[in-house]
Amino acid sequence: MTETGKTLVETRKATIASPEKPFDFEVGATLEHVELAYETYGELNAAGDNAVYVCHALTGSAHAAFYNSPEDKVAGWWDGLIGPGKALDPDRYFIVCANLLGSCYGSTGPSSVNPKTGRPYGMDFPAVTTRDMAKSQRRLLEKLGVKRLRLVIGGSLGGMLTWQWLVDYPEFVEAAMPIAGTVQGSPWMIGLNEVARQAIFNDPAWQGGNYEGKGPEAGLALARMIAMITYRSDRQFWQRFARDRVHPEPEQELAFDNWFQVESYLHYQGQKLVRRFDARTYVYLTEAMDLHDVARGYGSLNDALARIQSDVLVVGIDSDMLYFPHELQDTVQRLRHLGRKVDYAEIHSIYGHDAFLIEYEQLNRLVRDFLERRR
């Protein structure tokens, strides 16, 4: 705790691949230098079995809770769920969150420097899959001494990754809560990811991914604007923006350059992402979402799901326009038919997909009840 009352946490780095122990990607490539940036909250117990692994979403980072510096105005991205007295309580659990393999917040990815060339990998970086991500995280957890995960949890891409964990490491995971994330990338999501990528590729500054410096800022901003719409809902847009204009004066009513507030908001969100994110990572991680299919390598989807040995609480969001509840419910039905321990809960929210970053009262209750029930 600092004088300001902010609990500080440090983002650390772990080497999870070396020339002696290279990392094999699912696509077939191998890297000898792979690092993951990660944060931990709480202490691992002697048995090494009180760990919770938190999976972040597309533009997230290892910084899930607390503050990295006393100057930080905003806490980690899931601070509403992680902390003393909250459902994921560091006094009880050893909570780990690593930046995804392929991301740009300290983990090795397409914008990392390729030691062989001294320049960013760019599009020479191997395609990353959710399987690669789970595998890299498994290596990190081994390094940290974790024997078994009490819980794997995440929303959106983090929910998809949670499913991958369940299927690839069934004995390592006691329980899991995939939130607003599917077992396979849907064609709807793939279409939306492709238009976002196309916005980046259309930007002349993209240069085939070989840019250095600023990169395709207009393209990345547009990709984010498209995505932001699908993260919310039409009702939430009505509630927040209605048809309000930036210049409400009557004489500005029909002016082309008098944005509606919703347009201003989307542009603001686009610019905000450009300041903190890398376009190559956006391309790689959306590709990982598209390639996400827990069935790959196991035969059918049911064959893959039959591998699951954990307790699973699937969480949908009733207003989600990106990962629709009916898709999650379909997976729940499959697991039930397979005799697996599965429940379904739905977050009620006007916020759409983003509810997993907003509805903390419901999230805390769901996580707490699920963990309590299992004690």
Place this chain on the structure above:
Amino acid sequence: MTETGKTLVETRKATIASPEKPFDFEVGATLEHVELAYETYGELNAAGDNAVYVCHALTGSAHAAFYNSPEDKVAGWWDGLIGPGKALDPDRYFIVCANLLGSCYGSTGPSSVNPKTGRPYGMDFPAVTTRDMAKSQRRLLEKLGVKRLRLVIGGSLGGMLTWQWLVDYPEFVEAAMPIAGTVQGSPWMIGLNEVARQAIFNDPAWQGGNYEGKGPEAGLALARMIAMITYRSDRQFWQRFARDRVHPEPEQELAFDNWFQVESYLHYQGQKLVRRFDARTYVYLTEAMDLHDVARGYGSLNDALARIQSDVLVVGIDSDMLYFPHELQDTVQRLRHLGRKVDYAEIHSIYGHDAFLIEYEQLNRLVRDFLERRR
């Protein structure tokens, strides 16, 4: 009828503004030369009161039915609803469809040549509103001798325009069927229109709208790709594309350039629009959708709706991701409270918003029943 059995129809042009009778736009500008391209099917009766006005959608044209030439492989865009034995039967009605003011299929718009400069108007063209569109169509109908409209009907932007007709010319319209179109552009739709426009503006070939020749093809294609997703539904994408790849061979499974079928489809649709549409028109007509608000000029939304004297059948689409049924139902409730003659019907479809161009069995039944009930 030609030897091939195709009924031919000609797209004609009408001058609806001249130096003697200029056209005043809602934004305040005036043009002395305005033409509308239009088609008619059937004959106007002596009383001039058997006319049906058909409003087209964003990228539509005056060519609603039949064939323009014996070589045409595809009939007009609403041929499934217009024709002998169909709900809009030319043997009974005089059916009129004009290309929207501001569009690029023969009507005057931003890509028309400005007689004062000899070059395309570009962004010097006045902002066009649905009010301007209805007014221009009213002038056309006067020229054609129409005294009163038996029906105004249209889907999407055509449905929005139908509402504008109802409010601006209540005594001219006997009955109307706005389909999947709202009384005000919603912030959700505005957001989606803005990202589509931004895709065009980000294209270096846009040149502030002052391009000649090809123009911003990549940007327009991307705008269309974004829109195409919202015209369908996640379930329809699953049904049609699932997770199928262009190259299904296992060794292509993780290749970045091995598109999913849904990506291939979206790119195809983007390229297809580029061959037939103009980017400036896309910008102007999406702005018209954003500016669409029947309340403007009348006080409140209820004040505007209270002007309606026609029978109205509001039609929603249960899977519509762009104009949600709850928005249309809200308008129905308002009209009921105002004591207006209004009914609501819903098209059941997996196709999403595009159902108004696909579900002809339901459309024909709805239009036929509505017209029969009113005889």
